[in-house]
Amino acid sequence: MAIQTVLGEIPAEKLGVTLAHEHILIDLRPIVAEPTERKEVFYQKLTMANRYLVYNDPYTLLDNALIDSEEIAIKEMKLFKAAGGVSVVDVTLDEIARDPLALQRISSASGVNLVMGCGHYTNASLPEAVHRASVNELAKGMIDDLTVGVRDTGVKAGVIGEIGTSAKITDTERKVLAAAGIAAAETGKAVQVHTALYEENGIEVIETLKRYGVSPQKIAIDHVDVKLREDYLYKLLDMGAYVEFDNFGKEFYISARSGAILNERFAYDLERAQLIAKLVKRGYLKQILITNDICLKSMLCEYGGNGYGHILKTVKDMLLDQGLSERDFKTLVENNVAEFLE
Ligand SMILES: [Zn+2]
Numbered sequence: 001m002a003i004q005t006v007l008g009e010i011p012a013e014k015l016g017v018t019l020a021h022e023h024i025l026i027d028l029r030p031i032v033a034e035p036t037e038r039k040e041v042f043y044q045k046l047t048m049a050n051r052y053l054v055y056n057d058p059y060t061l062l063d064n065a066l067i068d069s070e071e072i073a074i075k076e077m078k079l080f081k082a083a084g085g086v087s088v089v090d091v092t093l094d095e096i097a098r099d100p101l102a103l104q105r106i107s108s109a110s111g112v113n114l115v116m117g118c119g120h121y122t123n124a125s126l127p128e129a130v131h132r133a134s135v136n137e138l139a140k141g142m143i144d145d146l147t148v149g150v151r152d153t154g155v156k157a158g159v160i161g162e163i164g165t166s167a168k169i170t171d172t173e174r175k176v177l178a179a180a181g182i183a184a185a186e187t188g189k190a191v192q193v194h195t196a197l198y199e200e201n202g203i204e205v206i207e208t209l210k211r212y213g214v215s216p217q218k219i220a221i222d223h224v225d226v227k228l229r230e231d232y233l234y235k236l237l238d239m240g241a242y243v244e245f246d247n248f249g250k251e252f253y254i255s256a257r258s259g260a261i262l263n264e265r266f267a268y269d270l271e272r273a274q275l276i277a278k279l280v281k282r283g284y285l286k287q288i289l290i291t292n293d294i295c296l297k298s299m300l301c302e303y304g305g306n307g308y309g310h311i312l313k314t315v316k317d318m319l320l321d322q323g324l325s326e327r328d329f330k331t332l333v334e335n336n337v338a339e340f341l342e
Pocket residue numbers: 021022023091162293295
């Protein structure tokens with residue numbers, strides 16, 4: 001079956017090395033709270049000179065939550081391509097600045113295939129219209145994006161998500177999740193679900209989507225690798241869904257005492273690779289997705305970050321060193337994403 005990119009359909013075999021969950025342009029500033037102290041620092045623009053400030057806590061600078069330069073995005077995509085990358089799934093939604101025409105321009109200029117998402121993000125980002133909409137209206141919005149195109153752009157989404165769920169899933173988020181279930185069941189498209197970093201809401205998410213007729217093989221539970229919980233992962237895997245290790249490159253440390261949105265240590269890449277190797281040994285290779293979820297300026301090569309090529313440049317070696325074969329790696333970054341999307 002064909003894969004819908006922002007420039008039209010391509011055969012699944014043409015996807016090549018694909019990042020399953022990224023953001024090419026994004027504005028996460030609406031969900032970043034102003035700190036009570038050090039406000040003058042918070043409003044500084046990110047530069048190479050003050051990059052050290054976001055090394056451990058990415059939201060020390062508000063500007064780090066914004067990626068808005070198409071010119072830089074094109075450079076970053078070209079670097080990804082030079083590292084061997086072919087396609088990227090961009091799951092940015094309207095609430096965090098989805099821009100279908102910009103994605104088309106970036107894809108054309110860089111030669112990287114881009115698959116766009118649809119749906120709605122976490123409660124804190126939602127406009128009143130989404131709170132008021134019915135499940136059927138929300139489902140229709142997603143189905144239109146997938147089959148007709150976003151608004152009047154004619155650019156079609158190729159995946160649903162990342163659908164937002166908070167630590168305590170809100171009523172509106174439940175409505176959006178149900179709508180995503182309806183849209184996925186009707187179109188056969190896959191669903192990416194953002195789950196709160198330190199919670200175990202993936203089980204409820206899978207159960208909900210299944211009630212609407214979505215096959216678990218079309219569901220990815222995102223962000224399971226901030227805090228590594230092996231038993232939780234087995235539950236998700238045994239329900240038949242994909243578990244997405246999408247924080248490669250994020251090795252933050254933020255104290256719980258800070259009261260910040262992120263408030264624990266992030267697992268390190270090597271720990272993620274070690275756990276993946278364990279899951280692969282137990283036979284779960286075909287249910288794992290690996291990607292970087294780039295949503296911070298500091299993660300871009302332009303600002304001294306690993307960029308989108310990180311999985312190919314470094315994570316691959318970590319996984320091979322843990323005992324995965326070249327073929328296993330190819331399954332993770334090519335076959336699994338293609339099977340999930342098609
Ligand atoms: Zn994301």
